[in-house]
Amino acid sequence: xxxxxxxxxxxxxxxxEGYEVTxxxxxxxxxxxxxxxxxxxDVTDAxxxxxxxxxxxxxxNFGDEFEDHVVGPYVRSHAEGLTPNPCIECNRHLKFxxxxxxxxxxxxxxxxxxxxxxxVKSNEGLAVARGADSSKDQSYVLHMLDQxxxxxxxxxxxxxxxxxxxxxAASMNLRVAGKPDSQDVCFISNVKGxxxxxxxxxxxxxxxxxxxxxxxxVGQVDSIEMVTIGQRKGLGLSGQGDPKYxxxxxxxxxxxxxxxxxxxxxxxxxxxxxxxxxLPYPGKVExxxxxxxxxxxxxxxxxxxxxxxxVRVAPGQSLVFYDGDLVVGSAIAL
Amino acid sequence: MNEKIIxxxxxxxxxxxxxxxxxMISVLENCYGNPSGAHKMARKARRLIDDARDxxxxxxxxxxxxxxxxGGGTEADNLAIFGVHGTxxxxxxxxxxxxxxxxxxxxxxxxxxxxxxxxxxxxxxHLSSLMxxxxxxxxxxxxxxxxxxxxxxxxxxxxxxxxxxxxxxxTDAVQAFPWLDVASxxxxxxxxxxxxxxxxxxxxxxALVVREGIEISPMQLGGGQELGIRSGTQNTAAIxxxxxxxxxxxxxxxxxxxxxxxxxxxxxDKLQEIPHSYETGVELENGKVDRSNKIVGSCHFCFAxxxxxxxxxxxxxxxxxxxxxxxxxxxxxxxxxxLAAMGYSRDLAGGSLRLSLGHATTREEINxxxxxxxxxxxxxxxxxx
Numbered sequence: 001x002x003x004x005x006x007x008x009x010x011x012x013x014x015x016x017e018g019y020e021v022t023x024x025x026x027x028x029x030x031x032x033x034x035x036x037x038x039x040x041x042d043v044t045d046a047x048x049x050x051x052x053x054x055x056x057x058x059x060x061n062f063g064d065e066f067e068d069h070v071v072g073p074y075v076r077s078h079a080e081g082l083t084p085n086p087c088i089e090c091n092r093h094l095k096f097x098x099x100x101x102x103x104x105x106x107x108x109x110x111x112x113x114x115x116x117x118x119x120v121k122s123n124e125g126l127a128v129a130r131g132a133d134s135s136k137d138q139s140y141v142l143h144m145l146d147q148x149x150x151x152x153x154x155x156x157x158x159x160x161x162x163x164x165x166x167x168x169a170a171s172m173n174l175r176v177a178g179k180p181d182s183q184d185v186c187f188i189s190n191v192k193g194x195x196x197x198x199x200x201x202x203x204x205x206x207x208x209x210x211x212x213x214x215x216x217x218v219g220q221v222d223s224i225e226m227v228t229i230g231q232r233k234g235l236g237l238s239g240q241g242d243p244k245y246x247x248x249x250x251x252x253x254x255x256x257x258x259x260x261x262x263x264x265x266x267x268x269x270x271x272x273x274x275x276x277x278x279l280p281y282p283g284k285v286e287x288x289x290x291x292x293x294x295x296x297x298x299x300x301x302x303x304x305x306x307x308x309x310x311v312r313v314a315p316g317q318s319l320v321f322y323d324g325d326l327v328v329g330s331a332i333a334l
Numbered sequence: 335m336n337e338k339i340i341x342x343x344x345x346x347x348x349x350x351x352x353x354x355x356x357x358m359i360s361v362l363e364n365c366y367g368n369p370s371g372a373h374k375m376a377r378k379a380r381r382l383i384d385d386a387r388d389x390x391x392x393x394x395x396x397x398x399x400x401x402x403x404x405g406g407g408t409e410a411d412n413l414a415i416f417g418v419h420g421t422x423x424x425x426x427x428x429x430x431x432x433x434x435x436x437x438x439x440x441x442x443x444x445x446x447x448x449x450x451x452x453x454x455x456x457x458x459x460h461l462s463s464l465m466x467x468x469x470x471x472x473x474x475x476x477x478x479x480x481x482x483x484x485x486x487x488x489x490x491x492x493x494x495x496x497x498x499x500x501x502x503x504x505t506d507a508v509q510a511f512p513w514l515d516v517a518s519x520x521x522x523x524x525x526x527x528x529x530x531x532x533x534x535x536x537x538x539x540x541a542l543v544v545r546e547g548i549e550i551s552p553m554q555l556g557g558g559q560e561l562g563i564r565s566g567t568q569n570t571a572a573i574x575x576x577x578x579x580x581x582x583x584x585x586x587x588x589x590x591x592x593x594x595x596x597x598x599x600x601x602x603d604k605l606q607e608i609p610h611s612y613e614t615g616v617e618l619e620n621g622k623v624d625r626s627n628k629i630v631g632s633c634h635f636c637f638a639x640x641x642x643x644x645x646x647x648x649x650x651x652x653x654x655x656x657x658x659x660x661x662x663x664x665x666x667x668x669x670x671x672x673l674a675a676m677g678y679s680r681d682l683a684g685g686s687l688r689l690s691l692g693h694a695t696t697r698e699e700i701n702x703x704x705x706x707x708x709x710x711x712x713x714x715x716x717x718x719x
Binding site for chain 2: 047063064102107
């Protein structure tokens with residue numbers, strides 16, 4: 001229970017269904033940028049919701065694991081010029097590994113979360129599928145769950161729209177019914193410039209030259225670690241003709257190459273860690289490249305072969321493959 | 335599951351003494367006048383507070399005029415450190431295993447921390463090396479809240495006197511009062527903090543002893559109560575309750591210590607049998623465990639390969655209430671700075687368990703704990719969580 005409306009309603013619904021529910025909030029972070037799912041005030045919200053529902057509530061401190069598996073890799077990825085997805089790593093290592101093992105050890109049968117996604121029957125047994133509220137769908141950040149994890153997972157909000165969730169929260173008199181949705185990276189404040197400040201404390205941010213295709217210096221950025229493929233703003237190029245986009249980032253040489261929008265498009269994306277939920281799909285799948293991005297059709301061989309030219313995927317991002325609503329595989333962009 | 339609560343978290347808060355409850359209710363019902371007032375009910379309240387001061391002065395080995403009532407142990411610690419720094423400036427140093435109520439003020443003032451040895455006792459050599467003429471205050475707790483380790487304040491005071499005669503010694507005796515004769519153990523301290531809820535009074539009341547002749551600056555200004563050092567209307571009922579609890583604690587202390595020592599030793603001996611268990615603050619000699627450097631209410635271990643939170647959860651399912659390190663404001667268990675200072679690895683410290691006994695702990699409760707703890711540790715090690 002994060003103290004947000006989704007996990008609160010999930011707990012309430014399961015309790016109504018007759019499950020013996022215990023609320024758990026993970027204390028993952030306690031730094032000065034403590035604004036997201038791990039702040040003390042959110043723990044208080046979660047605890048008060050649990051009090052409301054008359055269920056037990058515990059706080060588990062997984063701070064060390066969060067540092068090891070989420071924050072550390074996030075920082076290292078940025079240092080290497082990659083675009084990491086910390087929510088996926090948090091789900092992979094914290095919620096569905098560490099917490100699941102803890103739950104099993106303490107004698108619990110299932111864990112439930114307030115994610116907007118579904119667990120459905122598939123050829124392989126079970127699969128993650130999109131939630132009914134497409135605008136809130138979170139199947140992308142749950143794509144990596146295996147059969148064992150899916151067997152022990154309940155997602156009570158999967159069939160619901162967010163508005164329904166808020167209505168239920170209100171009807172249950174949950175104090176968080178009107179609380180805004182959380183967003184972005186929970187350990188970095190939403191205030192502008194926070195990500196840079198956060199990274200600055202942990203790694204040396206290096207300035208980089210901005211080059212055009214002819215290798216002429218056309219601008220400068222003060223930290224290459226903050227630049228993402230496809231980025232247009234903040235490259236120090238304003239007023240220099242047509243909009244230019246970051247098309248190549250070379251952290252070793254500390255250069256960012258910019259080009260036309262058309263150069264951002266590619267026919268294939270090289271990937272690593274290619275993984276199928278069941279047998280590989282010979283035909284086309286729909287590929288999603290960010291948490292709330294649109295999908296595009298592609299064939300998957302040893303790489304992702306786009307049906308239509310696709311905007312380049314920032315290295316480090318997860319690509320999740322769908323057949324309809326069903327998650328069928330995934331890979332990480334190189 | 336066993337029905338009755340088995341309370342082994344006395345170091346966090348002790349059960350309230352009946353004497354404290356009775357005296358408190360009587361004040362709440364009959365003596366609600368403001369102790370700073372002039373009429374007879376006010377004067378009565380004032381008298382109750384001064385009587386309480388007399389009672390506590392016996393237990394603390396000080397003159398009644400040297401006692402400043404506060405809103406608890408944290409306030410007493412803050413008042414001691416900021417108060418002394420306010421009048422004397424200079425450098426403040428503290429043991430690295432102090433409670434956060436000492437550590438945070440010391441860090442705020444840019445102070446230094448003294449190392450401890452593996453057994454938790456203060457590294458006197460390091461203390462010596464930190465001493466210079468700039469040092470104005472040294473804060474070392476008489477008994478550590480996590481491990482129950484007792485510090486030798488006499489030796490510490492000697493070092494201070496010989497190397498930094500300008501410096502004062504403050505001791506946080508919050509954890510000591512139920513078990514030690516603070517009047518003698520902290521005789522050499524210039525300032526002493528206590529907290530009522532550790533020995534059977536309610537929360538929200540404590541005291542700071544400030545030896546005569548020492549000036550400290552107040553942290554809150556107002557009506558000038560408590561010799562102008564701690565303004566704010568005194569909490570008559572809580573102060574009276576604290577004196578009542580102190581009185582019975584002191585009167586029964588010798589018997590309590592003798593009785594609880596046996597229970598603690600039985601429990602700790604049993605936990606020693608668990609493979610890969612490490613009892614903190616003890617010395618091992620020829621297979622015998624010497625616990626004489628710990629208060630008898632403390633049974634504190636680290637168990638390899640388990641996590642405190644999981645163990646505490648399982649104990650709670652059996653109604654056994656305990657804790658690990660100090661809890662943070664969210665209720666999560668924070669990694670222990672005390673064990674880190676004693677040189678325990680973060681992993682091992684993550685498997686700590688503090689079973690703290692109190693005046694009300696019974697043999698039956700200890701028997702249940704002796705059975706449950708080894709069993710749960712075995713279970714957790716099997717599941718690898």
